[in-house]
């Protein structure tokens with residue numbers, strides 16, 4: 108057994124897609140068949156190497172386990188699942204005769220193939236990162252199926268580093284898993300803990316052999332109250348798992364990291380009692396363990412997550428250091444850490460030279476945060492005086508930010524202050540339904556799409572050329588209008604009932620709004636991994652928000668001018684704009700949400716005036732921001748639902764307000780969805796095979812609803828029969844008068860060939876279902 112001390116400063120993880128998204132390029136080129144496996148492996152290794160070198164250059168130690176080995180080709184949950192052989196029966200063939208899985212097997216699980224849907228994807232805690240959901244049943248044969256994490260440790264070792272491998276811990280892995288299809292109703296993946304932990308013991312031995320002195324086991328499952336298992340059961344599982352891991356020989360020291368919410372004394376003590384050597388706590392979202400818990404914890408190291416891993420503000424460094432000193436004064440062994448992995452923030456503020464220098468001085472991306480950790484660690488070793496200059500500089504930046512122009516806009520403040528109850532509600536739903544039926548005259552089971560059409564290479568090229576000034580605004584707008592005309596014509600040819608303009612003018616559904624609202628700035632290189640090779644570039648919401656002028660109206664009205672069918676205007680809702688941006692942390696989110704809502708309300712008014720009869724306000728992130736603690740959820744749902752209603756309730760009765768939410772687990776927030784009071788709601792359902800219908804039925808959901816019948820996350824074309832089947836399932840729980848027929852989400856990541864084929868099948872399936880309904884009537 109090793110007895111190395113825990114590093115004084117560390118981070119829980121680092122962005123892994125590469126500073127210039129090198130891993131994304133490598134993945135997509137491999138998937139396209141444009142590069143060989145060896146070239147892919149080489150590129151992935153290059154990203155890992157660059158990361159280690161960068162972190163060492165920023166001041167983390169090469170050989171003290173402070174650098175996490177947190178890379179993953181596709182997803183860290185998948186990596187851990189593969190390491191312990193959590194491969195569902197429907198993918199049994201990806202295992203070779205020795206029970207091992209290779210790179211292509213990994214991608215089959217992640218992306219599916221012609222016969223099989225991939226593993227389901229869902230949000231990682233309350234972030235916009237999506238992990239692949241392992242499917243575990245009573246028969247899942249856990250075994251070491253893959254040793255890549257150990258291989259990465261060895262690879263680092265060969266390059267002169269002692270890094271700290273990161274795995275999802277056993278309790279969290281099971282909490283985040285779903286029961287495999289066909290498992291008995293009472294089965295819960297956590298039932299398999301006793302079978303799983305021995306495989307972790309083997310993995311730990313491999314890691315030790317590869318040279319790891321510490322291992323990080325991510326157990327954020329311990330902080331969440333939204334995973335459907337009660338706290339006592341989780342603590343009991345934790346006790347059992349870590350007693351066993353602790354008693355294993357030939358293993359690295361155990362660092363259990365938790366993040367995204369308060370760990371709480373009880374869970375902290377459970378971990379400390381089990382003998383783990385270091386515990387990570389999120390002190391941005393949660394509070395430090397109590398003095399008693401610290402005193403009782405013996406010599407466990409507390410990795411105090413004082414630097415926000417989930418947002419980009421430079422923050423109050425002096426307060427962070429004071430927190431560390433306070434813990435230390437209580438007798439704790441303390442290390443400075445980030446509150447979460449830095450995978451949620453971009454690489455480097457220095458990559459954004461276009462940003463206003465003043466704004467830039469308020470920010471810290473991953474590399475700046477590593478710098479802050481190194482500073483705090485130095486303070487812990489050398490004393491506060493040694494870092495006084497850095498602490499003062501951060502304080503000065505925070506003061507500058509508080510008084511900067513635009514951070515407060517009195518006009519915006521006056522408007523939110525004057526809001527009253529009537530600004531949050533519409534006419535009764537039945538009244539609206541009648542008015543809309545008259546205005547729109549849609550058939551039963553109306554077909555539509557979620558908004559975006561494929562963003563072709565051509566669109567991206569033209570956008571680039573416009574951004575670079577190679578073509579003028581008029582030429583670019585002309586190109587976009589042609590694109591819209593093409594997409595409208597295609598939808599008419601396919602026979603869709605409600606038409607969209609296709610969103611070619613938007614590079615991103617949030618950034619587009621950030622660009623057109625005051626109070627935001629956007630980045631150029633600020634990519635953050637969303638899932639697999641997909642990245643988004645969150646905007647920075649730093650000031651009071653307002654809308655200078657109408658901006659979606661010209662596109663929607665142009666589309667409407669081309670067709671007699673209704674065109675659906677397309678906006679992104681306030682909660683999603685907040686969730687997918689880096690949001691100011693100096694006022695309650697609810698206040699910021701209302702500012703965004705008013706800006707959207709202005710746009711809705713203008714769309715209506717321009718003759719747009721259907722307006723969709725997307726809120727795919729509504730579930731994402733749901734607090735992990737039950738005690739905080741009611742307040743969140745109150746302000747988030749209110750902001751949507753504030754945005755939409757100015758609409759006339761005859762205007763049909765749609766909303767769209769993707770990602771499952773709707774049962775948890777169905778009251779809130781109902782509370783949005785949208786006339787029609789489209790949700791993701793194809794991948795989870797319409798599980799959501801049961802929730803809707805139980806809830807007696809009474810307004811328009813479109814559970815997705817076409818999974819747009821993979822290039823697979825669903826057959827007409829398959830869609831008919833899904834519609835049949837939907838009709839078992841949903842009144843035909845309320846059911847809409849649509850894909851799970853927007854089509855922008857898809858190619859035209861598969862999109863056309865899929866939509867053709869969708870329209871065909873709707874037709875058949877309509878005929879059946881007519882026959883049965």
Ligand code: MET
Nearest residue numbers: 557558559725727853854
């Ligand atoms: C992630 S939700 C996407 C909704 C958007 N209207 C689109 O179709 O792309």
Ligand SMILES: [Zn+2]
Nearest residue numbers: 727769852853
């Ligand atoms: Zn969506």
